Amino acid sequence: MKAQIEKIPSCTIAYMRQTGPYGVENAQLMEKFKGWVKANNLFTDQSILLGIAQDNPAFVTPENCRYDACLIVPDDYRVNIDEIKLGSVRGGRYAVFKINHTVEAVQKAWGEVFLELENQGFRLDETRPILERYTVELVNNHTCEICIPIK
Structure with missing residues (x-):
């Protein structure tokens, strides 16, 4: 599992949030x-x-973990429903791992990506979130990307 290094730009997102155990x-x-x-x-x-x-x-604690489902939107986008919020993601350098989009592959990847980062000489930047990224092309090919912010 080899990471591609990418500079992901800062962006505005529309999102829904779930609070509780991940799963x-x-x-x-x-x-x-x-x-x-x-x-x-x-x-x-x-x-x-x-x-x-x-x-x-x-x-x-699991009951306080927050998960956001997001869409990148134009900076001037406005929402008119309470369930949807606007926010932003701070860009920067990311190690991008392309994986199969199955429960098993995602779980396996989460167990391997941090060791792989270390093996490649990168350090996690804990000031930015880890992203699971989905484009139409990726979804159509049953894949997704885990994007790990690096220093």
Whole structure:
């Protein structure tokens, strides 16, 4: 598993949040969010969806862990529904791992990416979130990317 290094730009996101243990509820939230994206005609070939686990469960109790299902939107985008919030993701250098989009592959990747970063001589930048990135092309090929912020 080799990382590609990429400079990801800062961006504005529209998102829905789920608070609680990471797991099945994250996937359910993403499906609900994708329904909103499609219903609002925001899903195009250029759309980029993100899944952001905001908290490290090693330090935050499961019931307080936050997961955001996100869509990158133009900086001037406005929402008119309380369930959708606007935020931003700070850009920078990321190690990007392309993986199969299956439960097993994602779980395996989470167990390997940090060791691989260390093996490649990179350090995690804990000031920025780890991103799961989904483009139409990736989804159509049953893959996704885990983007780890690096110093």
